[in-house]
Every structure is written in structure tokens, then in C-alpha cells.
Amino acid sequence: MKILMLGWELPPFNSGGLGVASYNLCKALSLNNGIDIEFILPYNSQHNIDFMRITPAIDQSIKSIKRSGIAYDSFSYIDEQGQTRWLSMHDQQQIYEHAVSNLVENTTFDILHAHDWLTFRAALKVRERKNVPIILHVHSIESDRSGNKHGNPAVQDIEYSAMNLADRIIAVSNYTKLKIMEDYNVPENKIEVVHNKINPYEFVDYDQSNVYSGLAKFKEAGYSVVTSIGRLTIQKGLPNLLHAFKLVVEKNPKTILFIVGSGEQYRELIELAAYLNIGQNVMFADFQRGKNYRDAYLIGDLFVMPSVSEPFGITALEAIGYNSPILISKQSGVAEIIKNSLKVDFWDINEMANQISAVISDRVLHDELLNNSKREFENLSWDDAANDIHGIYNQFIGEAA
Amino acid sequence: MNQKSILLYLHVHQPYRIKHFTVFDVGNDHNYFNSTMDNDTNNEKIIYKVAEKSYLPTNQRLIQLLNDNPNFKLSLSITGTVLEQLEKWHQPALKSFQELVATNRVEIVAETYYHSLAFFYSIKEFEKQVEKHRQIIERLFNQTPKVFRNTELAYNNELAAWAESKGYTGILAEGWDKVLGWRSPNFVYRPVNTNRIKLFLKNYKLSDDIAFRFGDQNWSEWPLTADKFAHWLSEDTNATNFDLFMDYETFGEHQWDESGIFDFLSHLPSEWLKTPGHDFKTISEAIETFDTKDEIDMPYTVTWADTERDLSAWLGNSMQVNAITNLYNLEQTVLSTNNEAIIDDWRKLQTSDHFYYMCTKWFNDGDIHAYFSPYDNPYEAYINFINSFYDLKLRLIELGYSV
Numbered sequence: 001m002k003i004l005m006l007g008w009e010l011p012p013f014n015s016g017g018l019g020v021a022s023y024n025l026c027k028a029l030s031l032n033n034g035i036d037i038e039f040i041l042p043y044n045s046q047h048n049i050d051f052m053r054i055t056p057a058i059d060q061s062i063k064s065i066k067r068s069g070i071a072y073d074s075f076s077y078i079d080e081q082g083q084t085r086w087l088s089m090h091d092q093q094q095i096y097e098h099a100v101s102n103l104v105e106n107t108t109f110d111i112l113h114a115h116d117w118l119t120f121r122a123a124l125k126v127r128e129r130k131n132v133p134i135i136l137h138v139h140s141i142e143s144d145r146s147g148n149k150h151g152n153p154a155v156q157d158i159e160y161s162a163m164n165l166a167d168r169i170i171a172v173s174n175y176t177k178l179k180i181m182e183d184y185n186v187p188e189n190k191i192e193v194v195h196n197k198i199n200p201y202e203f204v205d206y207d208q209s210n211v212y213s214g215l216a217k218f219k220e221a222g223y224s225v226v227t228s229i230g231r232l233t234i235q236k237g238l239p240n241l242l243h244a245f246k247l248v249v250e251k252n253p254k255t256i257l258f259i260v261g262s263g264e265q266y267r268e269l270i271e272l273a274a275y276l277n278i279g280q281n282v283m284f285a286d287f288q289r290g291k292n293y294r295d296a297y298l299i300g301d302l303f304v305m306p307s308v309s310e311p312f313g314i315t316a317l318e319a320i321g322y323n324s325p326i327l328i329s330k331q332s333g334v335a336e337i338i339k340n341s342l343k344v345d346f347w348d349i350n351e352m353a354n355q356i357s358a359v360i361s362d363r364v365l366h367d368e369l370l371n372n373s374k375r376e377f378e379n380l381s382w383d384d385a386a387n388d389i390h391g392i393y394n395q396f397i398g399e400a401a
Numbered sequence: 402m403n404q405k406s407i408l409l410y411l412h413v414h415q416p417y418r419i420k421h422f423t424v425f426d427v428g429n430d431h432n433y434f435n436s437t438m439d440n441d442t443n444n445e446k447i448i449y450k451v452a453e454k455s456y457l458p459t460n461q462r463l464i465q466l467l468n469d470n471p472n473f474k475l476s477l478s479i480t481g482t483v484l485e486q487l488e489k490w491h492q493p494a495l496k497s498f499q500e501l502v503a504t505n506r507v508e509i510v511a512e513t514y515y516h517s518l519a520f521f522y523s524i525k526e527f528e529k530q531v532e533k534h535r536q537i538i539e540r541l542f543n544q545t546p547k548v549f550r551n552t553e554l555a556y557n558n559e560l561a562a563w564a565e566s567k568g569y570t571g572i573l574a575e576g577w578d579k580v581l582g583w584r585s586p587n588f589v590y591r592p593v594n595t596n597r598i599k600l601f602l603k604n605y606k607l608s609d610d611i612a613f614r615f616g617d618q619n620w621s622e623w624p625l626t627a628d629k630f631a632h633w634l635s636e637d638t639n640a641t642n643f644d645l646f647m648d649y650e651t652f653g654e655h656q657w658d659e660s661g662i663f664d665f666l667s668h669l670p671s672e673w674l675k676t677p678g679h680d681f682k683t684i685s686e687a688i689e690t691f692d693t694k695d696e697i698d699m700p701y702t703v704t705w706a707d708t709e710r711d712l713s714a715w716l717g718n719s720m721q722v723n724a725i726t727n728l729y730n731l732e733q734t735v736l737s738t739n740n741e742a743i744i745d746d747w748r749k750l751q752t753s754d755h756f757y758y759m760c761t762k763w764f765n766d767g768d769i770h771a772y773f774s775p776y777d778n779p780y781e782a783y784i785n786f787i788n789s790f791y792d793l794k795l796r797l798i799e800l801g802y803s804v
Contacts, residue, residue, distance in 0.1 A: 251424055339764045342780055354423035358784040361424075364723040365787075369780060372761050 001397055002036040003029075004109040004126075006100060006119035010054070012289075013045050016231065017314045018139050021172075021196050022115055026052050028386035035390065040103065042096045043077060057099035057122075090154075093121055101125040111135060111393055117142070117155055120162035133167040133396040138176055139196075143183055144309040147234035160184050168392060172196050173333020176311040194389055195337050196312045197382045203321035210295045215258065215283070219299070223254045224360035227300030227324065229293075229315050230307075232263030237306040237329065237346045239265075239272055244306075246276040247353035248360075255281060255360055260296045262287040297322030301366065302359045307332055308346050316341070320377040325369035327355055337380070340372035405634070406642045406682040406690070407673060408601065409475040410573065411649040412550075413498075414516050415451065415483040416754035418442045418775050419785045426788065431742075431796060433789040434749060441775030448486045452494035455653035456487075460497035462652075462663055466670050467504045473670040474506040474681040477649070478550050481514030481534050482752060484541060495541070502542045508683035509538050511546035511569065517751035518552055518715060520560060521702070522729040530748070531567075548572065548684045552753050554603065554646070554705035555712060558698065561592030561600065569598060571688045573646065575705040576602030580697065587640030588694035589687065599688050600697055603646040603705060607633070612647040616660035624661065627668035635676060641691045642682070646705070715756040720783040725756055727790060734802050735793075743796055750789060758782035 005026065009019035022039075029035040030051040037052035044056035077085050087095075100122035112130075114123035115137045127134055141159055142151035163169055163184050169191045171177040177191045210216050215225055226245070230236045238259065245257045259269065259282065266284070273282040288296060297303065303319035303326045310332035317334060319326050328335050329346040342355045359366050420436030420443075436442040466473050479498065487495040501507045513519060514534040519527035531549075538546055548571035549564040556574035564572045576586030586602040610630070614620045622629070634643050648655065656662040673679050682690065706714050716722055728750055735747045758774040759782045776782040797804050 247425070339778065340761065340780075343777065350423065350425065354425065354788075355781075355784065357424040358787070362787060364719050365780065365783060368718055368720045368761065368783075372765055375765055 001034075001111075001393060002038070002109045003393065004104065004107065004112050004132075005037055005039045005052075006112065006114040006122055007039055007041060008116065008118045010039070010041060010047055010049070013043070013047070017196075017312070018116060020314065021139060021312075023049075024197070024199065024382040025385060025389065028382040029389065032383055033386055033390040035393070038107065038109065040100055042092060042099075055103065057096050057103065089118075093118060097122040097125050101129060104130060111396055113137060114162075115139060117159050117162070120158050124162055124165060127165065134165070135168045135170060135392065135396075136162060136166045137170045137172075138163075138180060138311070139172055140311040141176065141179055141183060143179060144176075144311050145233075145235055147237075147308045149183075156183075166190075167396065168192065170194050170389065170392065172312040173336055175331070175333045175336065179309075179311075192388075192392055194385050194392075195333065196314055196317075197380045197385045198314065198317040198321065198377070199382055200321065200378050200380060203318075206291075206294050206298065206322070210299050211292055212258075212285075212295055212299050215256065215299050218256060221254075223256055224252070224301045225256050225258050225299050226302050226304055226356060226360065227258045227260065227296055227319070228304045228306070229260040229296055229319075230305065232259070232261050232265040232269060234265065235308055235310070236261075236263075237308040238269055240346060240349055240352065241304055241306040242269065242272050242276060242278070242282070244349045244352035244356065245282070246278050247350065248356050249278050249281050251353075251357050252360060253281075257282045258285065258296065258300065259283070260285045260288055260293070294322055297324055300324045302327060302356060304352075304356065305329060305332065305334075306344075306346055306352065310334070317377060317380065320370070320373045323370065323374075325359060325366055325373060327352070327359070338373055338376050340369060340376055342369065403638065403678050404680075404690075405640060405678060406680050406687060407634070408642050408644045408682055408684060408687055410510070410644070410646045410684065411475065411477050411651075412647070413456075413477060413479040413483055413649040415444070415448060415480075415486055416516065416752040417444055417482055417486070417749045418447070419750075419755060419782075419789055422785045422788045422792070424788055427792045428795050431746075431792060433746060433792070444486060445490050448483075448490045451650065451654060452487070452491040455650050456491075456494040457497055458658070458663065459649070459652040459666075460494070460501055462667055463501055464497070464504075466667065467501070467506055470670045470674060472674050472680045474508075474683050474686070476508040476510055476548070476684045477501070478510040478512050479538075480512065480516040481530075481537050482516055482749065484537055488541075499542060502544060506683070508548070508685055509542055509544050509546050510573065510684065511535060511538075511549045513552055515748045515751050516552050516753055517748070518555065518712070518725065518753050518756070519729075519751060520551055520555070520563075521712075522725065523732055524563075526729075526732060526751075548688070553712075553715070555702050556699060556704075557702045558593055558700055561595055561598060561699075565592075565595045565598040571599045571601060571684050573601050573644075573684070574603070574697075574699065575703050575710055576604055576644065577703050577710045579710075580699055580703060584695060585637070585640060587637055587643055589642060589691040590695055590697040591693040593696050593698040599691075599693060601642070601644050601684060601687070602697075603644050605705070607643060608645050608647050611645065611662075611665070612651045612655065615651075615662055615665065616656045625665065627665050627672040630665075630669065631672040631676075631679075634673070635679075642687050713762060714760045715753050718759070718761050718779075720761075720779070721756045721759045724759065724783065724786050724790065725751075731794070731797070731804060734797055734804050738797065738800060738802070740800070743793065746789075746793060750786070750793070755782070755786050759786070 007022045010023050011019050039054050040057050111133050113135045116139050142155045163186050171193050273279050297319050303324040305316050305328045307329045313332045313334035316326045316328050327342040330343045344352045417434040419433050513530040549569040550573040554575050586604045590600040592600050759779045761779045763772045
């Protein structure tokens with residue numbers, strides 16, 4: 001069985017969770033399920049991946065990739081000479097679409113599997129040229145990214161036509177499935193839910209010395225650290241967390257909120273923290289990778305994901321992997337698979353403050369939450385997601401045969 | 402002629418559920434149980450719902466059955482916390498219970514007023530609550546209980562010895578296979594190291610056929626009719642007593658009217674009584690009638706809950722143990738205040754339901770459907786409890802106590 005997969009990024013050249021999910025899924029599909037995958041990327045780079053073939057749609061060699069805060073705004077590619085090249089999302093998509101439609105002329109495959117709206121126009125183009133089943137994998141939709149119903153209408157148009165023409169849609173949560181039905185009028189039986197997963201064995205290898213030694217010293221002095229990690233964008237709901245945190249600090253002055261990530265809300269959040277007079281309790285770190293990224297989770301006593309709308313929310317799983325109990329918004333997909341978590345409506349500032357205060361002042365609650373969520377975490381595996389997707393492929397291959 | 406009795410025993414209880422009580426309420430609001438929200442922590446609303454859906458229609462049937470069948474009898478346990486709430490919010494339901502008891506064919510069983518696990522934390526406090534329960538039963542029903550049942554049927558040898566020393570003639574427990582071995586629950590037993598008190602063991606298979614499986618259309622015996630059930634009982638030719646112990650709310654609440662549960666209840670007495678030698682007995686009558694068959698040794702606590710039949714649903718995780726231990730640690734200080742409101746709140750917080758709501762084992766087993774709670778998850782239950790606890794502590798501090 002050969003799958004042509006249309007993706008947007010793969011680690012280490014990724015700007016967010018989409019690349020990580022694509023990578024892990026393909027790895028399990030290829031190594032466990034014996035699926036032959038050709039993965040098309042919008043850039044050319046050395047990925048060190050041997051379990052599938054990676055084909056660049058556009059011959060741009062890059063060393064790094066960066067995304068501005070808003071998911072669909074623009075990308076910047078840093079090439080091997082260190083030059084930064086900005087491409088608007090629209091240009092980028094057009095180039096990708098054109099390249100993919102030429103590419104498939106000389107390629108044979110059984111199913112086209114496309115990840116998120118950026119690749120959907122290309123998927124539709126392929127549909128015009130080849131009679132193959134189209135499966136769309138939805139990691140987020142426009143109303144998630146914009147934080148409300150009034151997203152970019154150009155993007156909504158693409159999502160609407162692609163989802164209605166696709167043969168099957170894979171949603172990363174029931175939450176997302178319902179939103180797809182609501183926003184785009186897609187019939188329920190066309191959408192299957194395959195939750196994102198995580199590979200717990202990847203989390204064992206971390207060392208004890210934390211790069212955030214300043215925070216560690218504060219903790220020694222009796223402070224608690226609440227972490228939030230993600231893009232600083234409207235979708236993530238951080239202003240509400242700051243408002244809640246003000247109430248927390250009034251009760252527990254020895255509390256620090258540690259915000260890790262970059263995005264267009266960065267200045268706004270700093271100003272809000274100052275305005276709320278909790279500037280001395282809020283610390284910002286920029287976008288981080290590697291040990292700096294892992295240590296941010298590890299230093300926290302509680303991880304908070306206050307998203308306004310979160311199709312899945314892989315950071316919450318990573319937090320558990322790095323020994324932090326989680327408080328997540330009810331408007332998230334990950335809430336469906338981690339029962340042992342605190343859950344709050346993203347707008348309920350008082351309750352958010354109440355639950356944060358409870359965890360940082362009660363070690364028993366902290367440990368119970370962490371130990372039980374850890375047990376759920378240990379049972380997760382991308383292999384299960386790959387098996388589900390293999391089952392969906394088989395429905396179509398079966399039909400063809 | 403083979404003498405066989407059904408011992409029907411129904412347990413009536415409602416806790417005072419803790420409202421959404423946040424860290425911002427601590428020190429500002431001393432009312433933990435007065436939710437006015439339209440949700441499942443609104444105790445008044447729940448009492449009204451349960452009274453209308455379960456207590457009134459069930460008692461109406463029971464009265465009818467008592468009138469129609471002179472040989473129909475049953476036993477009840479009713480906690481102080483539910484009686485208090487009925488007195489405040491639903492007098493007709495309370496009256497209907499009083500009517501039942503006035504037939505002299507309904508026996509009330511002793512227990513703790515607050516449906517607590519005090520026996521395992523403070524015998525002194527436990528005895529006070531049993532005494533308080535005796536008083537309210539005497540006041541409302543003009544009856545003095547002679548048979549004892551502990552909260553959740555939590556039983557061990559020590560409890561039996563305690564009950565005998567206090568003059569109780571009978572005690573109830575779960576007929577758990579691991580304790581009974583080859584023995585049948587359908588006889589009267591003697592607790593080890595006691596002389597007079599008699600032990601009655603719940604036949605959980607027959608009881609659960611009614612309480613849990615009755616409405617389950619996937620059950621191979623569905624639909625369960627009164628004559629089929631009476632026939633099963635007749636087949637045990639040696640038995641003397643079938644101890645059918647269950648929550649009163651089985652009728653109309655756990656099993657809805659639509660399931661046919663009330664028809665079953667209405668027909669069971671006539672189906673059972675039509676065979677000579679069959680009757681219904683209260684526990685005290687069974688104590689007088691039947692001799693003990695054997696001795697039962699239960700060194701470890703056995704309850705009527707879950708597949709484990711232990712206290713793990715209440716005391717199985719560290720939140721539960723922390724909450725209950727902290728609460729009982731306040732005993733001396735709370736009592737020394739002589740402040741009725743503080744003592745009463747402290748005791749209402751002892752109700753076992755609060756700890757049950759904090760249970761995480763079903764979350765971990767993936768059997769989330771077993772989690773009955775007014776809260777979204779066990780952690781929220783714990784947060785509401787512990788915040789109430791801190792407020793109670795603050796009230797003690799404000800009175801000048803150091804806790």
C-alpha cells in the first residue's frame with residue numbers, strides 16, 4: 001500500500017505540534033504497519049529520516065524554519081547561508097500546490113493523505129488529475145486558530161471545499177470533529193476521530209540539573225512555579241491566565257508564572273502583567289527547543305493550558321511526561337484522553353485561579369493528579385493511532401479491490 | 402414444611418453535598434452545604450427530586466403491600482442527614498416513612514447519624530453519632546433500634562464485639578464469598594468471639610439482581626419477574642433466610658419506573674407468600690426465629706461496595722486519606738468549642754459520600770461509568786472539601802484555638 005502524504009513540516013524543521021504529529025504517525029505507519037509513504041514537504045532539507053521517502057515540493061534549501069505568531073500569517077525560512085526569506089502564506093501555498101500537481105504526474109500511489117489546510121488546495125488539485133481517495137487529516141481549523149468564528153474567509157473557503165470534497169476526514173479529537181460538523185456542515189459519518197498520541201519511552205532521558213537555575217532557587221525559597229508553554233497567540237487564551245494568576249498571587253504571593261513561547265501577543269501580555277501589577281510574578285522565556293524546552297516543563301509545579309480552542313494540545317501530554325500535573329481548558333481535545341486532569345472553561349477566571357491555588361498549596365493533590373495522569377500517559381502510543389489510520393486506509397483499498 | 406423468610410432491608414440516605422467552595426470563599430463564607438445553583442450540589446433540589454421520584458411512589462406501594470399482605474414485612478435504615486433534610490424540605494415524604502413504621506411491620510436499623518466512617522477513626526465520636534441517630538429515630542418514629550448496620554455495611558470482628566457490648570441483638574454485613582467460602586449467606590451466623598449477637602449476611606447475587614441488573618436488557622435473565630425470582634428462592638431447599646439488602650433508591654431512582662421495578666415490587670410478596678411456609682420477616686423477628694448455623698470470622702473490614710468489597714472507594718487514595726485524617730485530627734478542638742454550628746459542620750463533613758466523590762480508581766480502571774458524583778471529577782470534589790475544611794479551621798482559629 002503506497003500513501004502520498006502532503007505535509008507542511010517535519011522536525012527538527014518544525015514550528016509547532018503539526019510537524020511532531022506527522023513525524024510520529026508516519027514512523028509508526030511505516031515501521032509497524034508496513035506502509036510505504038512518500039512525504040511531500042514545501043522545503044528541502046536533511047531530516048535524517050530513513051523510514052519514508054521525503055520529497056521537496058519546492059527546491060529551497062533551508063537550515064531553519066520560523067513561523068510568526070499567527071499560524072496562517074507567514075513563514076520565514078532561513079537558508080543555508082543564513083539568509084532569512086519571508087514568504088506570505090498565500091504565495092507559499094500557491095507554489096506548493098503547483099509543485100505537487102506537477103509532481104504527482106509521474107508518481108503512483110493508492111491514497112492521498114493531507115495534513116491541515118495548508119496542503120488542502122494541493123490535495124484538491126491532485127483530485128482533479130488522479131482518481132485516488134483523498135483523506136484529510138485535520139489538526140486544527142480556522143475557528144480554532146482565530147479564537148472565534150470570524151477567521152480568515154479565504155482559509156475558511158479552502159477548508160470548506162476540501163472537507164466537502166474529501167472521501168474521509170480524520171479529526172484529532174471529538175472536540176474537533178464537532179467543530180468541523182458545525183463550521184463546515186460535514187456529515188458525521190465522514191469524520192473519524194484518531195487522537196494524537198505520544199511515545200512515553202521518549203521521555204525517560206532527562207537530567208536533573210535544570211537550566212532555569214534562577215527559578216530553581218526561587219523554589220528552594222518556597223515559591224511555586226506554574227508553567228504555560230505554547231505560542232503567544234489569541235487561540236491560546238493567555239490573557240485569561242494572567243487575570244486568573246493575579247487572583248492566585250493575591251492568595252499566594254510566592255508563586256511564579258513561567259510563560260514559554262513566542263508570538264504576536266508577547267508585548268500585550270507583558271503589558272497586561274504590568275497593568276495587573278503582577279509583573280514581578282510573571283516570567284517570559286522566548287520560544288525554546290531541546291533541553292531548554294524540556295526543563296521548562298520540569299521546573300513547573302503545574303502546567304496550565306488555558307486555550308480558547310485547542311483541537312488537541314500535545315503540550316499537555318508533554319507536561320505529564322516531564323512530571324507536571326495539568327490544568328487544561330475544557331475546550332481542548334486532550335481533555336478527552338487524560339481524565340486525571342483539572343479542567344476549566346477557558347473564560348472561567350475565578351475557577352482557574354481556584355484550581356491553580358489548590359494545586360500549588362496542596363502536595364497531596366499535586367501528587368495524586370500527577371501519579372494518576374502519568375498512568376494514563378504511560379498507556380499512550382502512536383502505534384495505536386497508526387493502527388486506527390491503517391484501518392481507515394484499508395476501507396478504501398478494500399473498496400478498490 | 403420448610404420455613405423460609407425473605408429479609409428485605411432498604412437503606413435510605415442522602416448526604417449534605419458540599420457546594421462549589423473555592424479558595425476565595427475560605428474565610429468569607431461559612432456555609433458549605435447551601436448551594437442554590439441549578440446543579441447536583443443543591444441539596445434541597447435533590448431531596449425534592451428523590452422524594453418525588455423515589456420516596457413517595459415507593460412508600461405508597463409499600464403501604465399498599467403492607468395493607469394487602471399481613472405477612473409482608475421489611476427493615477429500613479434511614480440516616481440522620483436524610484431525615485433532617487426531609488424535615489426541612491419535604492414533610493410529605495417524611496410522613497410517608499412514618500406511616501410505614503406505624504404499621505409495626507417495619508423495623509428501623511441503627512447506624513451513625515451522619516453516615517460516617519467514624520468507627521475507624523474515633524470510637525468516641527462514632528458512639529455519639531449512633532446515639533444521635535437513636536434519638537432522632539425515637540423522636541420521629543417512636544422506635545428504638547435493636548439491630549446495627551455500619552456505614553456502607555463496613556464490618557469487622559471488632560464492630561460485632563462493639564455492637565454486642567452495646568446490647569444490639571443483630572448486625573448486618575456483606576455475604577462476601579471470600580469470607581463465606583463454601584457456606585451460604587442464606588442462614589444466620591454468629592460473629593467470632595461473641596455470645597449472643599446474630600449476623601445477617603447480604604445475599605449479594607439475589608440483591609444485585611434487583612438493585613443492579615433489573616433494568617439491564619443485555620442480562621440473560623431480563624426481564625426479571627416476581628414469580629421467576631420467587632422460584633429461584635424456592636429452589637434453595639435448605640435456606641432459612643434470604644437477606645435482600647439494597648439501597649432504597651433502587652426503586653424509582655437507580656431503576657426507573659419504566660423498567661417495571663415497581664410492578665416487580667408489587668408482585669413479589671404475593672408470589673412469594675403463596676407457597677406455605679414462606680414469609681417476610683424483620684431482622685429482629687429473624688433473630689428470634691432462627692438459630693445460628695456457624696461462626697464467621699472477619700478480621701479485615703468488608704463492605705458492600707465494588708468488586709473489592711473493601712473501603713478503597715472511600716480511603717483508597719492519598720487525597721481521601723489526607724482529607725479524612727485531617728478532619729478527625731480536629732475532633733478535640735471542635736468539640737471543646739461547644740459551638741453547635743461548628744460541631745455540626747464538622748460532622749456533616751464526615752459523611753462518607755464526600756470521600757467517595759474523591760475516588761480515582763474508576764478513572765484509572767477506565768470504568769468511568771461507575772463514578773457517581775455531583776462533581777466533574779475527583780479532584781474537584783477534593784478541592785471543594787479541603788477548602789471547606791480550611792474555612793472550618795479558620796473559624797476555630799478566630800475563636801482563639803490553635804490548630
